[in-house]
Structure formats: C-alpha cells, structure tokens
Amino acid sequence: MKENHSASSKKVDKTSLIQKFRGNVKYQKYLFVYTCLLLPILFFLGIRILPTLFTFNVGFRDWNLLATGAKPFIGLQNYQALIQDKVFIKSAVNTLIYIVIGVSGQLFFGIIVALLLHKINRFVGFFRVIYFIPYVTSIVAISWVFQWILMKNGIINDLLIKIGLSPQPFLNSPDQAIYVIIGAMIWQALGFQMVLFLAGLENIPKMLYEAAEIDGASPWQKFWHVTVPLLNPTIVFSAVIGSINFIQVSFTQVINMSSDGTGGPLNSTMTVVVYIYQLAFRKFDMGLASAATVLLFLFILALTLFQMKVLTRKFDY
Amino acid sequence: MKLGKILTYLALILGSIIMLFPFVWMVSTSLKSPIDIFSLDIIPENITFSNYIKVMEESLFAKWFVNSLIIATVTTISVAFFDTLVGYIIAKFSFVGRGVLFILILSTLMVPTEMLIIPWYMMSSDFGWTDSYWGILFPGLMTGFGVFLMRQFMEQIPDDLLNAARIDGMNEFMIFFKIAIPQVWPALAALSIFTFLGNWNAFLWPLIVIESEALRTLPVGLSFFSSGEAESQWHLIMTGSTIAVIPLILVFILLQRHIISGITLTGMK
Numbered sequence: 001m002k003e004n005h006s007a008s009s010k011k012v013d014k015t016s017l018i019q020k021f022r023g024n025v026k027y028q029k030y031l032f033v034y035t036c037l038l039l040p041i042l043f044f045l046g047i048r049i050l051p052t053l054f055t056f057n058v059g060f061r062d063w064n065l066l067a068t069g070a071k072p073f074i075g076l077q078n079y080q081a082l083i084q085d086k087v088f089i090k091s092a093v094n095t096l097i098y099i100v101i102g103v104s105g106q107l108f109f110g111i112i113v114a115l116l117l118h119k120i121n122r123f124v125g126f127f128r129v130i131y132f133i134p135y136v137t138s139i140v141a142i143s144w145v146f147q148w149i150l151m152k153n154g155i156i157n158d159l160l161i162k163i164g165l166s167p168q169p170f171l172n173s174p175d176q177a178i179y180v181i182i183g184a185m186i187w188q189a190l191g192f193q194m195v196l197f198l199a200g201l202e203n204i205p206k207m208l209y210e211a212a213e214i215d216g217a218s219p220w221q222k223f224w225h226v227t228v229p230l231l232n233p234t235i236v237f238s239a240v241i242g243s244i245n246f247i248q249v250s251f252t253q254v255i256n257m258s259s260d261g262t263g264g265p266l267n268s269t270m271t272v273v274v275y276i277y278q279l280a281f282r283k284f285d286m287g288l289a290s291a292a293t294v295l296l297f298l299f300i301l302a303l304t305l306f307q308m309k310v311l312t313r314k315f316d317y
Numbered sequence: 318m319k320l321g322k323i324l325t326y327l328a329l330i331l332g333s334i335i336m337l338f339p340f341v342w343m344v345s346t347s348l349k350s351p352i353d354i355f356s357l358d359i360i361p362e363n364i365t366f367s368n369y370i371k372v373m374e375e376s377l378f379a380k381w382f383v384n385s386l387i388i389a390t391v392t393t394i395s396v397a398f399f400d401t402l403v404g405y406i407i408a409k410f411s412f413v414g415r416g417v418l419f420i421l422i423l424s425t426l427m428v429p430t431e432m433l434i435i436p437w438y439m440m441s442s443d444f445g446w447t448d449s450y451w452g453i454l455f456p457g458l459m460t461g462f463g464v465f466l467m468r469q470f471m472e473q474i475p476d477d478l479l480n481a482a483r484i485d486g487m488n489e490f491m492i493f494f495k496i497a498i499p500q501v502w503p504a505l506a507a508l509s510i511f512t513f514l515g516n517w518n519a520f521l522w523p524l525i526v527i528e529s530e531a532l533r534t535l536p537v538g539l540s541f542f543s544s545g546e547a548e549s550q551w552h553l554i555m556t557g558s559t560i561a562v563i564p565l566i567l568v569f570i571l572l573q574r575h576i577i578s579g580i581t582l583t584g585m586k
Contacts, residue, residue, distance in 0.1 A: 051436035
C-alpha cells in the first residue's frame, strides 16, 4: 500500500513522507509494546507483587482459616511466638545445616569431578552424562529409592555387614537422618555444579598455567592461585543458586525421605519450609505461617548478600 | 598412559558407579517378583514385568503421568513465549515505565516461592481455582528469572538489524518472531528445558492445590502411592519410580547437548 502511494504521487514532498513513515513506525512500536505488556504486567502485579505484600499483612494478624469472622491485627505476636517455638528454632538451625553442609559439599564434589574430567581427553562426554543423570530425574522417585536401599535390611546395610561393619539405622536415626538427606541432595545436584565448573575451567587461558610453571609453582599453588581466583564468578553463582535451591528442594526430599513423612524422626530433619507447610496446611494458622515465611525471606536475602560479599572478595594474584 | 591418567579414570569410574547404583537397584527391584525382592541379586533370577502391569492397573499412574506432561508442557510454552517477549521489549524499546517495570520484575526474583504459597492458596479457594489444571498452572505461567535471562540475550541484538526489518515494512510481531527469536535461540532452548524439568518435578504447590486423586501430578501421585496403599510393597514403589524416572533420562540423553550448553550459558551470564 505504501509503495502504491509513493508511486502514484511522486510530487509529494520527500521529507513529509519520511516523517509519516517514522510516525507510523513509532505508533506501531507503542501499540506493540503496550499490547504485549498488558498480560505480563497483570501477572507480575497480581500473582507476585500483591501476594508478597499480602503475606506481610497476614503475618501481623491472628488469621486462622478454620475460625470465621475477624482477623485482628496483633502486631509482632506471631513473630514472638515463633522465636519461642522450639520446633521453629530447630527447623531454622536445620535449614542452616542443610545449606552449609549441602552447598559446600556440592561445590567441593562438583569441583573435584570437573578437575578430573578436565584432566582426561577421552570419554569426557560419556562421564559428563553419567554424573548429570541424577539431576534430571524425579526427586520424589529418587527419595523413595534412597529409602529402599538404606532401609534396615536393605542393600547398603547388607554390604556393610559383608565388609565387617555394623548395620546403620540411617533415616530412622535422629542423628543420621539429616546427613543422609543432605548426602542424597549432594548426589542429585553435583552434576549441575560439575557442568558449571567444567565450563569455567575451559575458559581459563593455558598461558596462565605455563607462566605459573615457569615461576616454579607446585600443582597445589597453581590450583589455589590460578584456578580458584579465575573460577570465582562461577563459585559465587553456584553458591547463591545452590543455597536457594537447597531451601526449596529440601521440602520435597524431607517430606519423602523422613521416616514419618513430616520432618522426623524427632523433628531432626525438619526445615523451615516443611514447618511452614505444617503450620499453614495442617494447623491452618495462616498468620503464624506467614510470619515464618517473612522470616525465611529475610534470611534468604541476608544469606545472598553475605555470600556475594564474602565470595567476591579480592584475591591476590 | 601415565599413572596419573589411569588413577583419574579409576576415580571417575568409581564415582560413576555411585551415581548409577541407585538407578540400577531401582530397575532391578522393579523386575523382581514379590517373593524375590529381598534377594540381593542385581540381575533378578526370574525377570517379571507383572509389577508394571499391576501399577498401571491398580493406580492412576498413567493419568498422573499425563497430568504432569500437560502441566509441564503448557507452562513451558507460556514461559518461553511471555518471558522472551517481555525480555525483548525491555531490552529493545524505550517507553514510559520501562525502568519501573524492570525493577518490579527483578524484585520478584528476591521473593522465594514458599512465601507466596499461602496467598496463592487463598486466591485459589476464593476464585474456585483449587483442584483444577488452572490452579496448578497459574503461578508458573511467567517467571522473573526468564525475563531477566532473555533480556540479557536480547540486548546483544544490534538495533540496526531490527530497524532494517522495519524499513522493509515488517510489522513488530513479525520482527519479534522472525528476527529477534532466531538470535537468542540457544538461550530460549535452555530456558524451555529448565522450565519443563522444574515443573515436571514441582511438588509443594501441586500437593497443596490438588485434592482429587485423578488430578495429581506424577510427583504428588508417587508420594501418596508410596506412603499409602503400597506401603511395604517395595517392588511396586520401585516400579512406579522407574516409570517416573526412565522417560526423563531418555529425554535427557537425547537433549544433553542443549541442556549442558544451556547451563553453561546461563551460568556465564
């Protein structure tokens, strides 16, 4: 249509045509931008932002789903109740244990496997696939597989007896269960970290190692003074993502691996998220549960900032 | 070969055994008859597929599988489309409210999903969304992470390329589909794969929002299946787990190049 127009009236001023074209493009752009953003804006406001604010509000109220009528504002009472609640404190401490041991375990084994894979030149793809497989499988299914192989008369205890050790209670023991779950989580997520570190290692220029060798650096010094500083961005990313994943994924693992299905034995594997779930959907105390989610939010925020600060510190080259 | 290399391979093989053993034992148990499940043979003496028939006949396993497939597929399509579109608009257009919108979306990244479960649950019951596909779907239809990721990649597209298409008379939608999307294809593939995996494995929200047995997703179904009716029937639990896990492993082996380059890509951004 535009071509017809310009062809039929050659005498029309060129500049006004260009202006018209520009105006047309601009109009189209705005139409495009605002039509396309309509749904996303509604979504992010209605399903993310407002619910977040709503949670803060509920956390200050006595809000039980079973009780009808008023939901009075009670200030910080929910928060006070939580701080004095032994199960909540236990779940908070456990969450910290999950993160500290789980994330450092993941990073440690991820780096080890990546370094091993970096050293070889055959079957790299093959090994990478094998180590990565647990990451893509169903967490619930794998949780039950772990229960099965770790049960009292399961295959692992049988092997322990065969090599002359005593059988262990594993998930039935208040002392062992949390570490068994952390172990399963490390096993599952290690492949993800491995891929990240392998990519990081491949990005380090060989020249730097050669230079270090000329200076007479030992393999350990090369690792500590060349590899670690240059992998630092990857380590920060892995630690931050890993911690947030641990908090979320631990719900699925704990519910499906605990001997009683709710964070036992004796709350020894309970996490904050599992406790929030119980408060909200077993006891229907939405006020208390919301206050707990606010504390979780503040905790995650603080943790992320802390990790960024500690892990991005300057290294001496 | 040098000794160091041999030791490296040995360590990797030992690690591989640890990574694969739970799967081997799972499949092995699923092929054993109930009398044999406590035998410790890795290859069962009498291989039987009766557990598979039993699981399919006596539970809604096939239904749960289909539910998960539908939920994960719809969510992935929605996230891939909207996150890419919004990422593109924020990266390539200047308009009133762009900064505010970007900060708004970024701020949702800070809030953990767990914090939103309670308001989502109340919303669902007020609007009658509980116990429906829509109820499971609605919170995940767009993600802040995806928008952020796609924006990073869209920013690298040269403006001249887009303007050239405009001068050729292409409309904005065609420019988005035909010019912008092909430029960010690897990132889009990565986002799609991870969205699919994440939703396939989603547990907390479907557990809360679904009441009827027929609407459970595979993880929720499997969880009840294992803790309830089939308790101590380990051959059936392992059969269910095999059905839940094997398709994922097969898909992964097919797509592994994309998945691995996707992680690398997102990790480097």
